[in-house]
Amino acid sequence: MAARAASALRSAVAVARDAPVRRVTPPRDRTRKRYWWTRLSDEELLDVRFCDLGLTLERSPLAKRVARLYAELDERGIAFRPHCWLAVEWFSPDGTPGIAIPFFLAHPRLRKLERLMMQEVEGGNDRWFMRILRHEAGHAIDTAYRLRRTRAFRETFGPAGLPYPDSYRPRPGSRRYVQHLGSWYAQSHPTEDFAETFAVWLKPNSRWRSQYENWPALAKLEYVDATMRDIAGRAPPVRARNHVESLATDTRTLREHYAEMLARYGTPRKRAEDEWLERVFTREPRVARGGRRRRASTFLRRLRPRLQAAIATRVGCSEYLVHQVMRTAIRRADELKLYVRGDARAARRHAEWLLTKLTRDLERSTGRTLTL
């Protein structure tokens, strides 16, 4: 039922682009601690303007994670601290060495709406958030110290002036690039390659030297290591502190924003993986009296050690790729609340077939363009 309601809401928003803008405004009396919009329905919340949300990064639980990033930089002796603010997407602007963090991560109610509208909450858990934050910190430090203009940068990563591709064809398993955000994002552009490499380097207890031993990507990590040592303690030449496309000055309603997002990324279709998962597993397990329902995610997790190497060999790809597929499948199976269908042997056979297929698809696919 929830799924149908969500898609109806999305369609309504997607076609509402030219409709007159309605607005739900904050009450005069705003002395209460809680944000005034947390109890609004989805429909009402969509008619609130960003600037009326009253959201700030400092008041949100995200402030702690930004502090964590600063501690990680401090640990590496880097004096630079990228400033952070809330906007509608993740990005680090050209010319401003800071990081925009999407608003929906600042409050659970907004996260819920984001999932409903976009089917995914980018950076929605602690680890994922820190991975993206380190990546964006890479862009910010590149801007702050104008690293991309140096010859060493160009020789290591390529010319930063290269236009961004609309979409790119990643080569899974390529050892010339580090693997961090997934979708082989480092391969999309020299500045992305740098940001990804920086993120791998910055991660606390990063074992990059052994992890990337014998990889050509190691030279990039060595570059980052040497460059960061070089700039340690030095104040950056670029120090702009402005908040580009800040939420506080954004007068659009959430509905206008989501209409734009849905137009840009297309009304999110049901993902192909989900459809396959729902065929192999089931939402409504038939269980014999006294029997137990078995969760598909637990089932897959148990299969993982056995299947990972086998599938990698069969497809002829890295185990890392299979690992990514399995991780996604387990997460989606959990989110879709799927259970094992029929007897265990058949389920195992079907799961193995599906995971092989998904790995093959991913290996052949063109990566989705991300706006990071």
Ligand SMILES: [Zn+2]
């Ligand atoms: Zn990026």
